[in-house]
Amino acid sequence: MLLRLFFLLVLCPSTLIGQQMNSPLDGRKYFCPGQIWTDLNGNPINAHGGGIIYVDGTYYWYGEHKLLGKSEREGADGGVHCYSSTDLYNWQDEGIILSVDYQNPQSDIALGCILERPKVIYNKRTKLYVMYFKLYLPGRGYDTGYVGVATGTNPSGPFQYSHKFLGAGSSKGSGDFCMFQDEDGNVYHLTVRKPDKAFCIGRLQDDCLYPEGTYKVLSDIPLHTEAPAMVRKDGIYYMIGSGSSGWAPNAARSFSTQNLWKGYKDLGNPCIGVNTYNQLGAEKTFGAQISFILPVKQRPGFYIAMFDIWNPERASDGLYVWLPLRIENGKLIVEWKDQWSF
Numbered sequence: 419m420l421l422r423l424f425f426l427l428v429l430c431p432s433t434l435i436g437q438q439m440n441s442p443l444d445g446r447k448y449f450c451p452g453q454i455w456t457d458l459n460g461n462p463i464n465a466h467g468g469g470i471i472y473v474d475g476t477y478y479w480y481g482e483h484k485l486l487g488k489s490e491r492e493g494a495d496g497g498v499h500c501y502s503s504t505d506l507y508n509w510q511d512e513g514i515i516l517s518v519d520y521q522n523p524q525s526d527i528a529l530g531c532i533l534e535r536p537k538v539i540y541n542k543r544t545k546l547y548v549m550y551f552k553l554y555l556p557g558r559g560y561d562t563g564y565v566g567v568a569t570g571t572n573p574s575g576p577f578q579y580s581h582k583f584l585g586a587g588s589s590k591g592s593g594d595f596c597m598f599q600d601e602d603g604n605v606y607h608l609t610v611r612k613p614d615k616a617f618c619i620g621r622l623q624d625d626c627l628y629p630e631g632t633y634k635v636l637s638d639i640p641l642h643t644e645a646p647a648m649v650r651k652d653g654i655y656y657m658i659g660s661g662s663s664g665w666a667p668n669a670a671r672s673f674s675t676q677n678l679w680k681g682y683k684d685l686g687n688p689c690i691g692v693n694t695y696n697q698l699g700a701e702k703t704f705g706a707q708i709s710f711i712l713p714v715k716q717r718p719g720f721y722i723a724m725f726d727i728w729n730p731e732r733a734s735d736g737l738y739v740w741l742p743l744r745i746e747n748g749k750l751i752v753e754w755k756d757q758w759s760f
C-alpha cells in the first residue's frame with residue numbers, strides 16, 4: 419500500500435491532483451500505465467477496448483463508453499466515446515460520437531446491446547470514416563456476434579449507425595477483431611470465428627462496408643486467440659493477441675508473417691516485467707488485454723501497445739496500460755514501465 423502511494427505521488431501525481439496537472443498549460447508529459455488517466459476536463463477517460471487514427475496532426479481515440487457505475491452484467495455499454503490529442507498524453511473530450519439508442523427498443527444498437535472494441539479507418543474512395551464494432555443485440559447475451567458498422571464524415575463525429583453483418587462466414591458470426599489497413603490501402607477484418615474460435619481473415623470491399631468474399635482460417639494461429647492488434651514494419655506483419663477468458667486476464671501471444679493470408683510464426687508472449695500496482699506479470703499481461711497497436715506519427719518506426727485492465731463490476735473504472743512496443747530481432751517486446759514518455 420505504502421509503495422503504491424509512493425508511486426502515485428512521486429511518479430504520477432496527476433492521478434491525485436488531476437485537475438491542476440491536466441490544464442492545457444502545464445499538461446501531462448508522461449504515460450502512467452495502470453493509473454487513472456484524466457482528460458483535459460479532469461474526468462477519467464472513458465474509451466475502453468479502443469483504437470486510434472491520425473488525421474492532419476491530430477490523434478482520435480475511439481473506445482467503449484461505459485455507463486458510469488454500471489457492471490457489465492447490468493449492461494454497461496453506452497456507445498462510442500471519442501477523444502482527440504496532438505501529443506498522445508493530453509486528451510480532449512469529443513463526446514459520445516455514436517450513442518446507444520435510448521428511444522427505439524427495436525434498434526440494433528438499443529440500450530442493452532453489447533457494443534465493444536470500436537475501430538475506425540478512413541476510406542479515401544467514399545471519403546467516409548468507417549467504424550466497426552462488436553455488436554450483440556439487446557437481450558441475447560454473447561450469443562450471435564455481429565459486426566456493427568457506423569460511418570461519419572468527420573473524425574470527431576458524429577457517426578451514424580449503418581448496418582450489421584455476420585463476420586467470418588459463420589451463422590454465429592465473430593468476436594474480437596482488428597481492422598487492419600495495409601500500405602496498399604486494402605483493409606482486412608481479422609477475427610475469431612464463433613462458435614469454434616478459429617482465427618480468420620477476410621478482405622473488405624473497396625467501400626469497407628462489408629467483407630469482399632469468403633474468409634480464410636489462419637491455421638497457424640491457435641484457436642481461441644482474441645483481441646488481435648496488428649502492425650506492419652519493414653514488410654513484416656506483427657500481431658499481438660490474447661487467450662480467451664472473458665474479462666479475466668490471461669497471457670498475451672504474438673505472431674509475425676510476411677503474408678497476411680498464411681505463414682504466421684509464433685513469437686510467444688511479448689510481455690516482460692510486473693505491473694507495480696497489481697503485481698501481475700507476463701502470465702496475466704499485467705492484468706490487462708491488448709486492444710490496439712498505435713504507430714506514432716512523430717516517431718516513424720515507434721509503436722505503442724494499448725491494453726485495457728477491465729473492471730467488469732464497475733466497467734467505467736477500467737484502466738489503460740499503454741507501453742512502448744519494441745521490435746527486436748524479429749520478436750515483439752512489451753516491457754512494463756511505471757511511467758514513460760517518447
Ligand code: GAL
Nearest residue numbers: 534535594644645663664665
Ligand atoms: C473478452 C473480449 C472483450 C469482452 C469480454 C467479455 O475476451 O476481449 O471485448 O467481449 O471478453 O467477457
